[in-house]
Amino acid sequence: SSGINAEYGVNFPVDNFAAQGTKGQWVSNERERKVYRLFGVTNHTGTLEGGHYIGCARNPASGDWFTYDDHVIRPMRASQTQKKEAYLLFYTSLSEAEDRQILR
Numbered sequence: 001s002s003g004i005n006a007e008y009g010v011n012f013p014v015d016n017f018a019a020q021g022t023k024g025q026w027v028s029n030e031r032e033r034k035v036y037r038l039f040g041v042t043n044h045t046g047t048l049e050g051g052h053y054i055g056c057a058r059n060p061a062s063g064d065w066f067t068y069d070d071h072v073i074r075p076m077r078a079s080q081t082q083k084k085e086a087y088l089l090f091y092t093s094l095s096e097a098e099d100r101q102i103l104r
Contacts, residue, residue, distance in 0.1 A: 012089055014038045014078055040090035041081045056081050057090075 017036040040057040055068040056076065065076045 012038070012082075012086065014081060017091060035094045036091040037094055038081065038089060039092050040088075041083075041086050042088040042090075043083055043085040044087040045085050053087070054085075 015037055017038070018034075038058070039060065040055065043054045043056065045052050045054070056065060057068065058065050058078075065078050065081065067074050067076045067080070
């Protein structure tokens with residue numbers, strides 16, 4: 001899955017993002033290649049002069065997503081993280097066992 005940011009079409013993966021590229025660009029060798037999973041997004045609405053931030057985060061135990069808008073917390077679908085308002089993305093690396101299974 002991927003999301004699009006603003007008019008430029010910035011895509012971001014939700015699951016199984018494998019950092020790869022030429023040597024020295026993303027990883028220095030194949031053994032250092034890691035797989036990452038999105039666990040949080042900060043969305044911004046408004047202008048450069050002012051606006052509002054809304055957070056989205058994945059529960060690490062259940063995998064369920066929630067949106068945090070001031071004092072209101074609501075469940076959401078992972079696909080709802082993919083908004084053009086995405087401002088900051090937070091990833092965590094998967095365990096070595098999960099890495100090996102995905103990178104096969």
